[in-house]
Amino acid sequence: MRTPQATGTAPNRADRPLLAGGLLVGTGLADVLAAYGMLRSGPFMVLSRGGLYPVDVTVWAWLHLAVGAAVGLAGLAAVTGRRGAATVAIGCAALALAVDLLMLPYAPIRVVLVAAVDAAAIRLLLRHRRATGRAG
Template identity: 30%
Template sequence: MTTVPSRPERGHGEPGGSGTFTASMFAGSMMMLSGPLSILMGASGIAQDTLFAASRYSYRFDLTAWGWIHLVIGVALVIAALGVLTDQGWGRGAGIGVAAVSLITQFMFVPYYPLWAIPVMTIDLLILFALTRGRLS
């Protein structure tokens, strides 16, 4: 008697199989890009308090504070990326949360350095799209 598996096995080259670049792998890869970029931005803000300038801005913080914010978010992105890439249960939720926080902080940072913040915001949006559209199980 032959039994039919409830879920087909996935092999090389099949959607979601080990030979395919999945949405989660894309999101993890993008977080491994966005995280170090945020860490570098944070290090720049901490080391050189006069590196960026913005006048009369609602979300104006001391640039050293912005540096620490970016540094912490960057480290959190790298940790969440490792969780997503190793398929940990907490990885997807952590990735969504950290990418959303990163997106918001990058938006708040636009007046200081728009040529940096806008591309990183785009990466964060791609991360959110990839993590929220993939499989939930």
């Protein structure tokens, strides 16, 4: 009697860079679109006891645009499986995670979702590096 096989609920070793690269491309695109939205809109308005104050986030928007583009390109590189691409993708995703968490007060829902996906991609890439036994 044959034992039933698992239906493939978890990604196998060969699929991890593909899934992680797709996740990174998605989060990079989300950061680029969010940055474009922040550049097109005016300043955030903060209400305090002393009154209403404008907060300009233009510098953060340009930073998100650059980091989002880098993460998207690193995700595409991770899909190729070239040596060193996973290391670059992990570094770009960690940078994006830090930049996203700094924007937490301004866009909490988007930041939490994007940060969780970035963390999942980092975990997949680290597990793939450990499983293959190579540093790239």
